[in-house]
Amino acid sequence: MKNKEDYTTKQAILNAALDLMKDEGIKRVTIRKIAKIAGVNVALINYYFGSKENLISEAIQSLLTSLKDTFTIFDDPSLTSTEQIKGFLLQYARIFQQYPFIAHMVIQENPLIFKSQMEYFDFLNAIGMKKFKNAISEASGEKDPKRLTIMMSHLIGATLLPNLIDPIYEYVTGYPFSNNIETQVDILIQQYFSKSC
Incomplete structure (x- = not known):
């Protein structure tokens, strides 16, 4: 029972840290703010994590693990490659929508998160992007690696960019992207893979 309580308390602290980072930024x-949000005392946070830096690092690691988990959809044989791509883009975009700071965080060199970043980049290089490219190749019939890389960049960029610049995007276009991820991804999939839809 104690292990389950420990897990629940630790997860509540991680969730509070993520919520705080989302609302106020890492800096x-x-x-004390995390303790208040999690409903625990400061000593308990120190007991589980040892320091604020360790807590932030573990919270970031949990987010990056969620991003890595989105690639498992490419292992589902019950879905067509187009369905896999659509599902992946939707899951990926929802994480970035929920935690928009993650995009800036991943591309910055920050010693607090450097190890997590490198593990995530290694995963993308070794596994994640290969799965994505294979699905794109299957859905489109494209075989050229350079063109597949460009297509992959287009799909991710077109899905995430409006999300990352949502306030500006809505002001300039009059159209709030954040409420329309599914519509955005549907249009993108139709434009790229209309022959296979």
Whole structure:
């Protein structure tokens, strides 16, 4: 029973840290704010994580693990390659929508998250992007690796960019992207893979 309680408390602390990072940014995170949101005392946070830096690092690691998990959809043989791509883009975009700071965080060199970043990039290089490219190749019939890389960039960029610049995007276009991820991905999939839809 104690292990389950420990897990639940630790997860509540991680969730509070993520919520705080989402709302206020990483630099404004404090142990006291996290403790208040999680409903625990500061000593308990130190017991589980040892320091604010370790807590932030573990919270970031959990987010990057969620991003890695989105690639498992490419292992589902019950879905067509087009369905896999659509499902992946939707899951990926929802994580970025929920935690928009992650995009800036992943591309910055920050010693707090450097190890997590490198593990994530290694995963993308070794496994993730290959799965994505294979699905694109199967859905489109394209075989050229350079063209597949460009197509992959287009799909991710077209899905994530409006999300990352949502306030500006809505102001300039009058159209709020954040409420229309599914519509955006549907249009993108139709444009890229209309022959296979």
